Amino acid sequence: MKRVLTLVLVCLSVLAFFTGCSLQPSQQPLAEAEGSLLVHYIDVGQGDCILIQTPSGKNMLIDAGNPGDFETIDAYLQSKGVKRLDAIMATHPHSDHIGAMAEVVKAYDVGEIYAPKVNHNTQTYKNFLKAAAAKGIAITPAHAGVTIDLDPAVGIELFSPVQDKSYSELNSYSPITKLTYGDRAFVFTGDAEMDAEADALAYGGARLKADVLKLGHHGSDTSSSQAFLQAVSPAYAVISVGQDNSYGHPAQTTLDHLQGVNIYRTDTMGTVTAVCDGTSLRFVTQRGSTGDNQIQPQATAAAGTSDQAASEALAQEAVYIGNKNSKKFHRPSCSGLPSEKNALSFSSREEAIAQGYTPCGICAP
Numbered sequence: 001m002k003r004v005l006t007l008v009l010v011c012l013s014v015l016a017f018f019t020g021c022s023l024q025p026s027q028q029p030l031a032e033a034e035g036s037l038l039v040h041y042i043d044v045g046q047g048d049c050i051l052i053q054t055p056s057g058k059n060m061l062i063d064a065g066n067p068g069d070f071e072t073i074d075a076y077l078q079s080k081g082v083k084r085l086d087a088i089m090a091t092h093p094h095s096d097h098i099g100a101m102a103e104v105v106k107a108y109d110v111g112e113i114y115a116p117k118v119n120h121n122t123q124t125y126k127n128f129l130k131a132a133a134a135k136g137i138a139i140t141p142a143h144a145g146v147t148i149d150l151d152p153a154v155g156i157e158l159f160s161p162v163q164d165k166s167y168s169e170l171n172s173y174s175p176i177t178k179l180t181y182g183d184r185a186f187v188f189t190g191d192a193e194m195d196a197e198a199d200a201l202a203y204g205g206a207r208l209k210a211d212v213l214k215l216g217h218h219g220s221d222t223s224s225s226q227a228f229l230q231a232v233s234p235a236y237a238v239i240s241v242g243q244d245n246s247y248g249h250p251a252q253t254t255l256d257h258l259q260g261v262n263i264y265r266t267d268t269m270g271t272v273t274a275v276c277d278g279t280s281l282r283f284v285t286q287r288g289s290t291g292d293n294q295i296q297p298q299a300t301a302a303a304g305t306s307d308q309a310a311s312e313a314l315a316q317e318a319v320y321i322g323n324k325n326s327k328k329f330h331r332p333s334c335s336g337l338p339s340e341k342n343a344l345s346f347s348s349r350e351e352a353i354a355q356g357y358t359p360c361g362i363c364a365p
Helices: 070-079 101-107 123-134 194-208 226-232 252-256 306-317 349-354
Strands: 037-041 050-053 059-062 084-089 109-115 139-141 154-158 177-181 184-188 212-214 236-239 262-265 272-276 281-285 320-323 328-330 343-346
Touching: 070 101, 070 328, 084 101, 101 109, 101 123, 177 194, 194 226, 236 272, 320 349, 343 349
Parallel strands: 059 084, 084 109, 109 139, 184 212, 212 236, 236 262
Antiparallel strands: 037 050, 037 272, 050 059, 154 177, 177 184, 272 281, 320 328, 320 343
């Protein structure tokens, strides 16, 4: 008879605050898509900050902009009713990605924290590690093969970096991450450069295919290789970038490689929100496009749920829209309008304030 052997995985830690555990659970079948997934590419200027809200109400934050961006991020999270961050990913130690992360960790109830194993000695990075340690949250190393159990209906898998590999640039430690919901998929890249993209291709190949790609390194020519773009083959690309930034991001060569792809840019459109019901996919932007290289796509499907349609109809009639849950009020054009069951209209700003509602931090009504 064959004996059944038990494989004992020994998890080693490099950084004191990291769990070091790199178990790779088998991928479970995703629950049938029901409700909307929201992916908010928050405008933090020349930096990254992405809020993912799942159909069951789970929240995940990828990066936290620059030092000094906490008020902007906090106002946005509050406007979306976020009280707990079930998962956080700090893609790499550069300050335009983890700048406000320590303050976020201090201010919110936080579940899991993921970050690549890398040594860095800036005070911003140390503050992040200290904030996690102060709350007793061990940081799970982020590398290819790790999956994040955020919502039964949502699959999240990391395609890079290679575990224990040393990269010459901190950018390339950024996990290339794929999120799947129903028939739709999103890829997030942090600042991953072409060597990390090559590693992701070696790990996942055709499995990188997705509908929406957040371009690496703010659209720099150090990222978005033609091989990587071909594998992902996105219909939509989002560029998180600061207006008139000194780096020249996004690079013209990168934009040239995106011919036929619908592009959304935070420097020209403000915060960009993708709304996905598992089948249809549409985008809501904070403001219109002004860039010569910007493509302004039309909605790819009907609004989706009846709640969304009713909310939009209400927005056409009202001066301001209130959210019964968050007690915020919004302009009718705001990307964060509540569903019909949580919405009410106000005929004036004074009426909203008199009923105990406060202005949305994003649309600033």
